[in-house]
Amino acid sequence: MSDKKSLLSGGWGMVGRNKRYIFWFWLLNLTLAEFGTAAFRKSAHAILDHSMAADRLLHGFDLAVMINLLARPEFGPLSAARIPTLYFSFLFLVFTVLFLPGVFQGYASTYRLSREDFFRACGRNLWRYIRLMIVVGIVMLVARIALFPLHDVLERVAGESTNELLLPELRFAGLFVIFLIMTVFRIWFDLAEVDVVLSDQRAVRKSIGTAFLHTFRSLVRLLASYLVTALVAAIILLGGIWTWMKFVAPENWFTALLLSQLMLFLLLIPRFWQRGVAVSYWKQNMMAPVVALQPIMPPTITPPIPVAVAPDPAPVPNPPPTRQRS
Numbered sequence: 001m002s003d004k005k006s007l008l009s010g011g012w013g014m015v016g017r018n019k020r021y022i023f024w025f026w027l028l029n030l031t032l033a034e035f036g037t038a039a040f041r042k043s044a045h046a047i048l049d050h051s052m053a054a055d056r057l058l059h060g061f062d063l064a065v066m067i068n069l070l071a072r073p074e075f076g077p078l079s080a081a082r083i084p085t086l087y088f089s090f091l092f093l094v095f096t097v098l099f100l101p102g103v104f105q106g107y108a109s110t111y112r113l114s115r116e117d118f119f120r121a122c123g124r125n126l127w128r129y130i131r132l133m134i135v136v137g138i139v140m141l142v143a144r145i146a147l148f149p150l151h152d153v154l155e156r157v158a159g160e161s162t163n164e165l166l167l168p169e170l171r172f173a174g175l176f177v178i179f180l181i182m183t184v185f186r187i188w189f190d191l192a193e194v195d196v197v198l199s200d201q202r203a204v205r206k207s208i209g210t211a212f213l214h215t216f217r218s219l220v221r222l223l224a225s226y227l228v229t230a231l232v233a234a235i236i237l238l239g240g241i242w243t244w245m246k247f248v249a250p251e252n253w254f255t256a257l258l259l260s261q262l263m264l265f266l267l268l269i270p271r272f273w274q275r276g277v278a279v280s281y282w283k284q285n286m287m288a289p290v291v292a293l294q295p296i297m298p299p300t301i302t303p304p305i306p307v308a309v310a311p312d313p314a315p316v317p318n319p320p321p322t323r324q325r326s
Contacts, residue, residue, distance in 0.1 A: 007225045010284075011276030014107040015269065021103050022272055026265045028095055036088030040081035047074060097133055101125035103272075104197045107279040121197060128196050131204045136189050143185060147178050180223070183230070187222050188215045190278040191286070198282060214286060225277045233270035236263065 015022070047069060048054035069075060102118035109117075151174040191211035192204075201207045215222065240263035248255050 007221065007277045007280050007284075008228060008273075010280030011225070011273050011278075014276035014279060015272050017112075018103070018106050021106065022265070022268050025096075025099075025272075026261075026268055029092060029264065029268075030261065032088040032092050032095075036085040039084045043075045043081060044069065047072060097129050098122055098126060100193065100275075101129065101197045103275065104194050104279055107276055108198050108283065124200075125197050128202065128204050129193070132189070132192060132196060132208070135204070135208060139185060139189075140182075143181065147181065151175070151178060183223065183226055184215065184219070186274075187226055187278070188212055190275060191215060191282065194275075194278045194282045195286060198279070198287070210286065214281070218281070218285065222277070222281060226274055229270040229273045229277070232273075233267055236266045236270070240266075 070078060099122055101124070102113070102122045105121040106113040106118060151171075154170055154174055188211055189208075191214055192207045195201055195207040195211055196204060199207065240259065244256065244259055248259060
């Protein structure tokens, strides 16, 4: 199958050639999570290290013990543990916005992108991405305000129906439709992000408009590719949870840590795969065609045809003078 017919294979090839990006984003996520949970860990250690209740959390999860832990005065206010988590989560979003241009540049390159080129792409597109993220936030907020209240209205109408199966079916169908709509928005702005970087587009609105047209021009193809990657992410998540519940003992914290980090690492792959799909589509359909320039040759000057020049006639010798007879 040619690249023209397969966005998934084109995107997967880009992910395979640039596996280091997944590792560095996983390491960044792990580092920020360490700082974000430090306050909670410190408060929990101060209590559980001197309490027999820790055993009920070590060999399982006891919700009553957890609630009692959070309610104890020596644990401190919940905001003290929650606010650092929110701060570092937002910081991860900032780093993602900062580094994504370099990732897109690396995906589109036919060679291994150097460190200097990676950070040059990040710096050149920083302000463009900030403007783009503002537009993304506004559009997503409007969509959320419009879709979820409508979903609640439909649930109330279904709840008044005598059909007992209508409510769960309608709830599931409504959530699935919302997921599809938000995925379409995701495709739209992924294409806009790619176009801003790879077209070196300073006018972000032009990339947003171009991406909007291409999103609905190839909606089935793009949406199918994104849904396949989302299905892969769901399989990884459910498989990891099942493995954890089936084979990891509650007291085996080290195995649980390794499995959780493996799951987080694998869950990054479908996200980068989706971005590879966006870059693959851009290269196939949105990239300006490169016209090979032919050197302008000077007009050919036809050499003049040589004219045959007749040789001068040989001089006629004068006849000898005749002698006169006397």
